[in-house]
Amino acid sequence: MVELTVLGSFGPYAPANGACSGYLLEIDGFTIMLDCGHGAFSKLQKYTDYTKLGLLVITHLHPDHYSDIYCLRQALKYAMREGKRTEPLYVYLPEGPSNLVEEIEQWTDVFTVINLQEAWQAENDFNLFKLSFFPVKHSISTYGVKLSVGEKTLLVYTADTGWDNKLVEECKEAEYILAECSLKEFELAERGENHLSAGQAGVLAHSCGAKNLILTHFFPAYQQAQLQRQAEVAFDGKIYLAATGKKYLLG
Numbered sequence: 001m002v003e004l005t006v007l008g009s010f011g012p013y014a015p016a017n018g019a020c021s022g023y024l025l026e027i028d029g030f031t032i033m034l035d036c037g038h039g040a041f042s043k044l045q046k047y048t049d050y051t052k053l054g055l056l057v058i059t060h061l062h063p064d065h066y067s068d069i070y071c072l073r074q075a076l077k078y079a080m081r082e083g084k085r086t087e088p089l090y091v092y093l094p095e096g097p098s099n100l101v102e103e104i105e106q107w108t109d110v111f112t113v114i115n116l117q118e119a120w121q122a123e124n125d126f127n128l129f130k131l132s133f134f135p136v137k138h139s140i141s142t143y144g145v146k147l148s149v150g151e152k153t154l155l156v157y158t159a160d161t162g163w164d165n166k167l168v169e170e171c172k173e174a175e176y177i178l179a180e181c182s183l184k185e186f187e188l189a190e191r192g193e194n195h196l197s198a199g200q201a202g203v204l205a206h207s208c209g210a211k212n213l214i215l216t217h218f219f220p221a222y223q224q225a226q227l228q229r230q231a232e233v234a235f236d237g238k239i240y241l242a243a244t245g246k247k248y249l250l251g
């Protein structure tokens with residue numbers, strides 16, 4: 001069983017009681033956290049025992065995707081002191097900004113850092129599943145994430161990205177696409193280098209032959225129902241709006 005639970009779906013800040021980017025993947029009992037933005041670690045504790053976390057993947061080092069790593073570090077330190085965990089957590093990180101990477105790499109008591117720049121060239125085969133990573137277009141080094149089981153691509157997470165035709169290839173025939181939709185269409189001219197609109201997320205899902213599209217990374221002030229309608233223009237598959245606690249059975 002492969003299940004996705006949304007921990008947080010906002011960026012670049014969260015509204016009251018909300019959380020920024022964070023997703024929990026459970027694959028036959030093995031747990032992976034994708035991104036760890038503001039509030040995501042707090043929400044994680046509602047759905048799983050963090051001391052048993054198998055992997056953490058940080059797509060990029062913007063606060064709405066990684067800032068709760070500081071809290072996770074403290075919690076893991078405590079768990080190790082109490083004997084609730086013995087091994088450091090594997091953390092996939094992009095190669096920069098170097099000051100942030102170096103800071104996190106120092107915490108060897110709780111984290112073992114794996115460089116995404118190296119991982120994206122490699123087969124990350126965990127027997128039960130395979131993870132792959134691909135660079136996307138953003139203002140700092142950022143990677144999308146693909147989860148496959150057998151020959152099936154169950155999930156592609158775009159992270160934060162501007163439109164890039166390569167995305168269509170990476171998302172090809174995915175069961176689910178978890179796509180950011182930070183921008184309204186009118187913002188694309190100015191900020192489209194770094195983020196997608198909901199309309200573009202719909203075009204992506206349609207072009208790659210995905211079955212399901214989960215919209216995420218919502219700017220808190222925007223109407224989500226309106227974003228969904230924009231995505232529906234191009235995509236006639238199932239469209240969901242990510243929200244804390246929502247679960248999706250991927251396979």
Ligand SMILES: [Zn+2]
Pocket residue numbers: 011012021062064065160217
């Ligand atoms: Zn973001």
